[in-house]
Amino acid sequence: MASGTDASDAALNVRALRSLGLVYGRDIAIDASALEGLTEEQQLQQVKPHLVELGLVRDDAGIAMVRGLMNIFKSQLRMVYQPDGG
Numbered sequence: 259m260a261s262g263t264d265a266s267d268a269a270l271n272v273r274a275l276r277s278l279g280l281v282y283g284r285d286i287a288i289d290a291s292a293l294e295g296l297t298e299e300q301q302l303q304q305v306k307p308h309l310v311e312l313g314l315v316r317d318d319a320g321i322a323m324v325r326g327l328m329n330i331f332k333s334q335l336r337m338v339y340q341p342d343g344g
Contacts, residue, residue, distance in 0.1 A: 267332070268293035271301055274331035275308050282312045302328065 268290045279286035286308050293301045302324045309315045315323055 266290070266294065267298065268296070268301060270332040270335050271305055271328060273335055274328060275305060277335075278312055278314070278331070279308075284312060286312075298325075 272290045275286045306324045
């Protein structure tokens with residue numbers, strides 16, 4: 259699976275969900291291949307039930323809420339730490 263700045267949105271969505279699953283002690287059964295080729299909105303529709311299961315969004319949450327939350331997690335995964343004085 260791709261990582262960091264070269265990862266696809268599908269791969270980043272899966273990494274974010276799996277990381278969240280670890281935090282909440284749950285195994286998130288999703289694979290990037292299930293999301294690849296889907297539009298952003300279709301990917302978010304697939305992601306949402308997992309976020310509901312983890313208690314991060316309510317079942318009646320809109321896609322904008324899911325998008326915002328996932329953008330935060332994907333941004334964190336894209337960050338590359340570069341200490342000063344390297």
